[in-house]
Amino acid sequence: MSDCHFYAQRPSRDFEARRNEARTLRDQKRDQAFDEFSLDSPATNCDEERFEQIGFPGFASFTKALVHDTNGLVDPASLRSLLDALQVGTQEALEQVQLGGGKRRLVNPLNAFSYQAIGNDSNGARMAAAPAFGSRSTAIDMVERYWMALCRDVPFDQYANSGLIQAACDDLNALGFEDQFGFFCTPQTLFRGPYAGCAVGPQVSQFLLQDFNFGNQPIRQQQRYPRPGLDYMTDLSTWNRVNNGDIDPSGTDIVDGTRYITTLRDAGQWVHTDLPHQAGLWATLMLLGQKATLSDAVPYGKDRAGRDKAITTADGFGSLGGPDISIQAGLAGVYALKHAWFQKWCVHRRLRPEVYAQRLELFRRGVLGGHSENPCHSEKFNDFFGEGADVWRHTQVLDRIFEHNRQQNVAQSRGDCQGNWLLPMGFPEGSPTHPAYPGGHSAFVAASATIAKAYFADGPFPNPKVPVDGGSKLVDYHRKGEELTIHGELNKLIANVTLFRDGAGMHWRTDGTTSGPNAGCDRPGTGIETGGNLLGERLAISMLRDTRHTYRESLGTFEFQSINGGTVRV
Numbered sequence: 001m002s003d004c005h006f007y008a009q010r011p012s013r014d015f016e017a018r019r020n021e022a023r024t025l026r027d028q029k030r031d032q033a034f035d036e037f038s039l040d041s042p043a044t045n046c047d048e049e050r051f052e053q054i055g056f057p058g059f060a061s062f063t064k065a066l067v068h069d070t071n072g073l074v075d076p077a078s079l080r081s082l083l084d085a086l087q088v089g090t091q092e093a094l095e096q097v098q099l100g101g102g103k104r105r106l107v108n109p110l111n112a113f114s115y116q117a118i119g120n121d122s123n124g125a126r127m128a129a130a131p132a133f134g135s136r137s138t139a140i141d142m143v144e145r146y147w148m149a150l151c152r153d154v155p156f157d158q159y160a161n162s163g164l165i166q167a168a169c170d171d172l173n174a175l176g177f178e179d180q181f182g183f184f185c186t187p188q189t190l191f192r193g194p195y196a197g198c199a200v201g202p203q204v205s206q207f208l209l210q211d212f213n214f215g216n217q218p219i220r221q222q223q224r225y226p227r228p229g230l231d232y233m234t235d236l237s238t239w240n241r242v243n244n245g246d247i248d249p250s251g252t253d254i255v256d257g258t259r260y261i262t263t264l265r266d267a268g269q270w271v272h273t274d275l276p277h278q279a280g281l282w283a284t285l286m287l288l289g290q291k292a293t294l295s296d297a298v299p300y301g302k303d304r305a306g307r308d309k310a311i312t313t314a315d316g317f318g319s320l321g322g323p324d325i326s327i328q329a330g331l332a333g334v335y336a337l338k339h340a341w342f343q344k345w346c347v348h349r350r351l352r353p354e355v356y357a358q359r360l361e362l363f364r365r366g367v368l369g370g371h372s373e374n375p376c377h378s379e380k381f382n383d384f385f386g387e388g389a390d391v392w393r394h395t396q397v398l399d400r401i402f403e404h405n406r407q408q409n410v411a412q413s414r415g416d417c418q419g420n421w422l423l424p425m426g427f428p429e430g431s432p433t434h435p436a437y438p439g440g441h442s443a444f445v446a447a448s449a450t451i452a453k454a455y456f457a458d459g460p461f462p463n464p465k466v467p468v469d470g471g472s473k474l475v476d477y478h479r480k481g482e483e484l485t486i487h488g489e490l491n492k493l494i495a496n497v498t499l500f501r502d503g504a505g506m507h508w509r510t511d512g513t514t515s516g517p518n519a520g521c522d523r524p525g526t527g528i529e530t531g532g533n534l535l536g537e538r539l540a541i542s543m544l545r546d547t548r549h550t551y552r553e554s555l556g557t558f559e560f561q562s563i564n565g566g567t568v569r570v
Helices: 003-007 015-035 046-053 078-086 109-113 136-150 156-162 163-175 175-181 237-243 265-271 278-289 324-346 354-367 381-395 397-412 440-455 487-504 532-550
Strands: 211-212 216-219 225-227 255-259 465-468 471-476 558-560 566-570
Touching: 003 255, 015 532, 046 532, 078 109, 109 324, 136 175, 136 354, 136 397, 136 487, 156 163, 156 465, 163 175, 163 381, 211 278, 225 265, 237 354, 237 381, 265 487, 278 324, 278 440, 278 487, 324 440, 324 532, 381 397, 440 487, 440 532, 440 558
Parallel strands: none
Antiparallel strands: 211 216, 225 255, 465 471, 558 566
16 A cells, blocks of 8 residues: 555544634633623722812822822822823823823833733723722721831741731731731731631742742742842932832842842842743742642543543643643733733722822821821821721831831931831832732732642642741741641732732732631631732633633533632632
């Protein structure tokens, strides 16, 4: 038999049938995304309307890089130019926004209007309104921002022995942190997330600690760390120039060396320069390198008992193997930014913590009236800060912040070298020029980690490590309680990447995590659905819904625990 005759007997492909099948699949996924697109008006906290009505437009809104007066309050015409442009949502309209000094530009508002081909559309997603400027939640959240700034250089493994850490716990607990955010503050829970696994073991997730291989390249997770004790934007003159966009100090961080993450300041630098797909990609590469068990949904490999799964003649690769799983996690991170950006620019426009602190400072200086020995007692202060005013009359943190900033300003020869209530920032440029709520990091890390949960089975985390000797090396972690688990460390990764931004001064806790009484996994469904973590998780679930039907393999059900405690099945 000739070669030509042999090959002529190969099975033929019915490409017309395939074309129709592909179209049907796309139509089905399109229809599901269409059906899940909410037409309800997004909920807001009404801060924009409230402060405009009392003659202070933009007082409690994002305005960074717009035109401001000498007190850091936005020019109404500049604010209106932004709002008008966002109403139109075109490149041409956004070119008409009136910026301040022009050294800082707005970060990608057009991404709020972009589309995506997988998962639900960003503009159809809904989330809870951010807590209002004058709420008790926001005030206690701000107290935690201050304590995070003061505790940036305390090593995580010294929290149990630190008087400063204990003072933070005592102050937050006395103010009612548990009522607002769902857990009591101890050295073991302070600055951690509310999800299952977050308070177990070391502060930093194994996915941000352990070394791994990226192909043929060994990746050591030591990272550059900023100079201890050096904070930024602690004088009002610099604050105003940065806020107005007169200067852009981005990239002027002072970095002293490399080590594994051991402090909040180290952690802040990780989330200062990371990419949206990085944490999820790192996690999936690490799990693949460990030959972690794939979830029951995946028909390749072996199950947790070591038995072969359904497919015994082939291994996964471009589908349901390393190339596929790792890119799915990364893609979810990038798509989550679209969801976060719609909420940021088109719905909430929440101010950053650095601006809330400046509003406190304006009252301390008497700029907004009511200056006295204790400006937190003035009638106007009560009007502006609402239920939160009582928090500022009782917290122990303001005196500490005042002295901390005085020392910073003297040491760095800043401004008038006096103290104030500004929020000491971890980055020279302060927060980015896009609104706070929800956090972009909180959305993209949750989306990526959710994909990892779907493709990898839960179980004990193998050979956990902890940094020692000032972060110079890793040693085996010997547990003193609950065992570290893969999904628990993914939850911790979500919380780490989210709250490390808070530690640098960028975000509110509610920008990222769920909040409210019993927000974590012990009592599913009782938390307030704030923040980008749930937004990212839900986006990832919609992507899993779409991608699972693109495989030729017969998949089981993706099943894992939501960060809010319920069981997710896709």
